[in-house]
Amino acid sequence: xxxxxxxxxxxxxxxxxxxxxxxxxxxxxxxxxxxxxxxxxxxxxxxxxxxxxxxxxxxxxxxxxxxxxxxxxxxxxxxxxxxxxxxxxxxxxxxxxxxxxxxxxxxxxxx
Numbered sequence: 341x342x343x344x345x346x347x348x349x350x351x352x353x354x355x356x357x358x359x360x361x362x363x364x365x366x367x368x369x370x371x372x373x374x375x376x377x378x379x380x381x382x383x384x385x386x387x388x389x390x391x392x393x394x395x396x397x398x399x400x401x402x403x404x405x406x407x408x409x410x411x412x413x414x415x416x417x418x419x420x421x422x423x424x425x426x427x428x429x430x431x432x433x434x435x436x437x438x439x440x441x442x443x444x445x446x447x448x449x450x451x
Contacts, residue, residue, distance in 0.1 A: 355407070359430050362406035367391060368399045372422060375409065379421035 362368060367389065374380070374388050385396045400420055403409040407426050412419050 356430065356433050359406045359408055359426070362402050362408055365399065367395070368403055371396065371399055371403065375420060375422045379419050381417045381419055
C-alpha cells in the first residue's frame, strides 16, 4: 500500500506526524505498554514507572492529544486507555510508507 497515494490529504500526514512524535519518547512508550494491560489512572502509572506524577500527567496529555489514548473521568479520578484502532492505524501507515519508499529499491537493502 502506497502511503502517499492512499493519504493525499495533508491533514492525515500531520496526524501521523503528531502520533509518531507522541511515540518518540521512551517514557510514553512505557506508559503505552502499561496501558496495554488495562485501563488505569495516572497514579497507577506513577507506581509502575517510578516517575513523578506531574511527569506522567504531561506524557499522558501528549498521548491523549495525539489521539493514541482515551481519557475519561469516573467519579473523582481520570482513567486512561489505549485507542487500539489509532495505534493500528499508525502501524499500517508506517508500513505503507516503508513499502512505498523501498519498493523496487532492493539494492539499498545490503547497505
